[in-house]
Amino acid sequence: VILSIGDELVLGQTVDSNSAHLSARLAEIGIPTVYHQTVPDDEEAIGRALRVAAREATLVLVTGGLGPTPDDLTRQALAAFLRVPLELHPPSLTLVEDFFRRIGRAMPAANRVQAMCPRGAVMLDNECGTAPGIRARKDDVDIVAMPGVTREMKAMFERHVAPGLAAGAGRVILTRAVHTFGMGESAVAEQLGSLMDRRRNPLVGTTVSGGVVSVRIRSEFPVRSQAQSELDRTAEEVIRILAPAVFGVDHVTLPEAVGALLREKRQTVVTAESCTGGLVAKMLTDVPGSSDYFLGGWVVYGNDLKTGELDVPAAIIASAGAVSEPVARIMAERALVKGKADFALATTGIAGPNGGSADKPVGTVWIGFARRPGGDIQSRAERFQFRGVRETIRERTAKAALNVLRLELLAPR
Amino acid sequence: VILSIGDELVLGQTVDSNSAHLSARLAEIGIPTVYHQTVPDDEEAIGRALRVAAREATLVLVTGGLGPTPDDLTRQALAAFLRVPLELHPPSLTLVEDFFRRIGRAMPAANRVQAMCPRGAVMLDNECGTAPGIRARKDDVDIVAMPGVTREMKAMFERHVAPGLAAGAGRVILTRAVHTFGMGESAVAEQLGSLMDRRRNPLVGTTVSGGVVSVRIRSEFPVRSQAQSELDRTAEEVIRILAPAVFGVDHVTLPEAVGALLREKRQTVVTAESCTGGLVAKMLTDVPGSSDYFLGGWVVYGNDLKTGELDVPAAIIASAGAVSEPVARIMAERALVKGKADFALATTGIAGPNGGSADKPVGTVWIGFARRPGGDIQSRAERFQFRGVRETIRERTAKAALNVLRLELLAPR
Numbered sequence: 001v002i003l004s005i006g007d008e009l010v011l012g013q014t015v016d017s018n019s020a021h022l023s024a025r026l027a028e029i030g031i032p033t034v035y036h037q038t039v040p041d042d043e044e045a046i047g048r049a050l051r052v053a054a055r056e057a058t059l060v061l062v063t064g065g066l067g068p069t070p071d072d073l074t075r076q077a078l079a080a081f082l083r084v085p086l087e088l089h090p091p092s093l094t095l096v097e098d099f100f101r102r103i104g105r106a107m108p109a110a111n112r113v114q115a116m117c118p119r120g121a122v123m124l125d126n127e128c129g130t131a132p133g134i135r136a137r138k139d140d141v142d143i144v145a146m147p148g149v150t151r152e153m154k155a156m157f158e159r160h161v162a163p164g165l166a167a168g169a170g171r172v173i174l175t176r177a178v179h180t181f182g183m184g185e186s187a188v189a190e191q192l193g194s195l196m197d198r199r200r201n202p203l204v205g206t207t208v209s210g211g212v213v214s215v216r217i218r219s220e221f222p223v224r225s226q227a228q229s230e231l232d233r234t235a236e237e238v239i240r241i242l243a244p245a246v247f248g249v250d251h252v253t254l255p256e257a258v259g260a261l262l263r264e265k266r267q268t269v270v271t272a273e274s275c276t277g278g279l280v281a282k283m284l285t286d287v288p289g290s291s292d293y294f295l296g297g298w299v300v301y302g303n304d305l306k307t308g309e310l311d312v313p314a315a316i317i318a319s320a321g322a323v324s325e326p327v328a329r330i331m332a333e334r335a336l337v338k339g340k341a342d343f344a345l346a347t348t349g350i351a352g353p354n355g356g357s358a359d360k361p362v363g364t365v366w367i368g369f370a371r372r373p374g375g376d377i378q379s380r381a382e383r384f385q386f387r388g389v390r391e392t393i394r395e396r397t398a399k400a401a402l403n404v405l406r407l408e409l410l411a412p413r
Numbered sequence: 414v415i416l417s418i419g420d421e422l423v424l425g426q427t428v429d430s431n432s433a434h435l436s437a438r439l440a441e442i443g444i445p446t447v448y449h450q451t452v453p454d455d456e457e458a459i460g461r462a463l464r465v466a467a468r469e470a471t472l473v474l475v476t477g478g479l480g481p482t483p484d485d486l487t488r489q490a491l492a493a494f495l496r497v498p499l500e501l502h503p504p505s506l507t508l509v510e511d512f513f514r515r516i517g518r519a520m521p522a523a524n525r526v527q528a529m530c531p532r533g534a535v536m537l538d539n540e541c542g543t544a545p546g547i548r549a550r551k552d553d554v555d556i557v558a559m560p561g562v563t564r565e566m567k568a569m570f571e572r573h574v575a576p577g578l579a580a581g582a583g584r585v586i587l588t589r590a591v592h593t594f595g596m597g598e599s600a601v602a603e604q605l606g607s608l609m610d611r612r613r614n615p616l617v618g619t620t621v622s623g624g625v626v627s628v629r630i631r632s633e634f635p636v637r638s639q640a641q642s643e644l645d646r647t648a649e650e651v652i653r654i655l656a657p658a659v660f661g662v663d664h665v666t667l668p669e670a671v672g673a674l675l676r677e678k679r680q681t682v683v684t685a686e687s688c689t690g691g692l693v694a695k696m697l698t699d700v701p702g703s704s705d706y707f708l709g710g711w712v713v714y715g716n717d718l719k720t721g722e723l724d725v726p727a728a729i730i731a732s733a734g735a736v737s738e739p740v741a742r743i744m745a746e747r748a749l750v751k752g753k754a755d756f757a758l759a760t761t762g763i764a765g766p767n768g769g770s771a772d773k774p775v776g777t778v779w780i781g782f783a784r785r786p787g788g789d790i791q792s793r794a795e796r797f798q799f800r801g802v803r804e805t806i807r808e809r810t811a812k813a814a815l816n817v818l819r820l821e822l823l824a825p826r
Contacts, residue, residue, distance in 0.1 A: 005630065006620070007616075007618055007631065008629055009433070009436075009449070010432040010436055010446045010447075010448065010449065010616075011430075011436055011437065011440050011446070011586075011588060011629075011631065012434060012435070012436030012437025012438070012439075012440060012446075013433075013437065013588065013590065013620075013629065014433065014620065014622075015428060015429075015430045015433040015481075016428075016429070016449075017428045018432070019425075019429075019451070020422070020425040020428040020429070021425060022425065023422075023423055023425030024424065024426065025425070026425075027424050031422045033424070033425075033453075034423075034452075034458070035423065035450055035451055035452045035453075035458065035462070036422070036423065036429075036449075036450065036451035037448055037449065037450045037451075038432070038448055038449035039447075039448045039596075040448075041611075041618065045447070045448065049448070049583060052465070059535070067598065067619075068598065068599045068602065069598065069599070069602040069609060069618070069619055070602070070609050070611055071611060071618040071619070073610065075489070102800070103798065104798065105597065108597075108599035108600060108602075108603050108605075110602055110603060111599050128800075128802075149621065151801070151802070151805065159670075175426075205426075205536075207426070207427070216426060217801065218424075228428060271691075271712070273691070276695075276698075277691075277694050277695050277697070277698025277703075277707075278684075278686070278690075278691030278692065278693070278694030278695040278698065278710060278712065279691065279695045280691070281690050281691030281712040281714070282689075282690050282691040282692045282695045284539050284690070285689075285690025285691065285714060285807075286690075286803075286804065286807075288764075288765070288803055289767070289768065290519055290690075290714075290765055291714055291715060294690075294714055294715075295709070295714060295715045295717065295718055296712045296713045296714040296715055296718035296722070297691060297711075297712040297714075298709070298710075298711060299684070299691065299694040299698075299709045299710040299712065300709045301694070301698060301703075301704055301708060301709040301710075301713070302704060302707075302708045302709055303705055304708065304753070305708055305709035305752060309709070309751070314582070338721075338722070339718065340717070346571075352701070353701055355703065356459070366647060375756075384502025390699075390701055391699065394698075394699075413690045
């Protein structure tokens, strides 16, 4: 059972993604989740949820309510459920104090409560924040309380919880996600055909997120080796059918896939962005070590900087418009030369909500691309029409630009 | 109580956002949510969840499990819970058949089950899909089952459920979030003091997300006007205590707050980014209409572009390092001049995971700032030490840079 604690969750101000993450990790380990429950920052409600959960499962994972403020009550509810007092745990106090020393602040008195531990329970270090976790056992039920901050929870689960769970489960569920860009979900489904039969094992399904269509494979067998080999076989088939739209597997992102190709080929890229306003550069530099292949970029949001920094003739902007084939192409060419790079990507478009017209509606985007094989500059621009709100259009544009470069890097020369 | 049904939810393949949406809508209407629970597509598990929910609440909203496939079992579980048989509901069958006629397909036999209704219950039309909803009553508890597809659920809730709830509800809950940047959560709590007493109404709590500490206020009274005036009074007090760290309320983001100030003062900004790699520019341009005050920026990720584009002397990079006070300051100054802007922000830092050293560990960041009141250029740089992973350090850096500009715009001249 997975419990999430927080007024902001029950009030609908925040969507609980922690429970889904923990469920997915438990499934990978081979532990089925009976249910998720979300309760407010209320000691009695947390206590009731713990009692029910302990009847339904042998492992109860709790997130949230371990902060330093008076509305954080998980620790107190857990002690009451265990029928033990809360006691100061000096090593945890030292860790919390150390945390504040490292960030150069005095520890507020309120944070002392984070070092309080139900008698007989074990405190779990939090490498990323101040709230230690708590592990306790009652009868034959293990209870682990972790912080609600997703990053801290994930780190704590991987370090302190997952290793102890891996052993001894009766079935193995292994999953893999194969990520594609540039194809619609129904086109992917059509190409996969009978692989998506719901009675198949491994089971194959698709999900869409941020323009990326992911093929999710779930392999469930009594023995890990069989689950693994069947998973591998299905994944290989999916990749064979969908390549070259496939850019990566599991945690690989599009910028990582592009970065790996650039590094492999020892080539460099610069960016020249208008409508994406820095997002292409931001995505490229999300990847550690991206300075090996990303040199930098220009954000020429206003037309003055398009002309002043990237030498786009004002006459062309006046005649063709800032969102046009020649502007995208010239931006890419000039960035390539000024940045002394092997490749350049450029974006110019109408992200909305305003600025659209009949022949250039919101979502109209030109993506420019330039390269210099052997020294001669080659450039081109491609028109895209994206749908959705401003954020969606900008994200799709940035990813489409990265995909233009990815397909270029894959193309045989 | 809100129940969400689905294997994909309990397996962690999908994050349940329906429950948060329904909670938020119920809070607006004045109905408090006791808890959320998520259970798999299992008739017995759904039945158990219904029985517990009906003991804890007078309204149970259920989403999911109304589809046409054999794993959709909410309808059957609901009939069993009500102790009535499922019967064919001819008008619903007609509606499902009509739906398929409209999309030009033959109705698959499997969809006939969607017209089955627990005896005595009411079917709710689905304008967006095939699965009708079901409303039933047992003793003094109302139960409404809706489709899991978010768009269909939202439409059905607004059309068939909300109108009946709005009338006659006994209490009104109004909420507001006051967002701060630059203070830790415990410092915020310390300053708010007794305002955070858990027995207080309006209730005041804090949450942290992406470095933003938000003060959440929940005002619950029998009458809307009182809930509103008490909410306003508490919000004003919170803002008075925490200003100038407060940048906005409810849906206002930090870039929006900065943009509003720039627009109000008719001033412009450019960016010069190293470690944030375009993220400051991206955040500024997240805001529609940002071209009114954001001119553009430079992403000088490699040292060659720092020198070539922003004239940072190679000798200074060699002596002080790329992550240093003079480099941050010169980047801001040169961007200000080249971009002909009123303000410039610059970032240079070590985002990690590699590249740290003893005196400049990962998370060391210099933020440069330049302005020209009356024509003379003034510049300065400030050192920050951020913790966390690469993504966190970059996000905090970009927000801290925006906050430097925000505080500057607020300062009396």
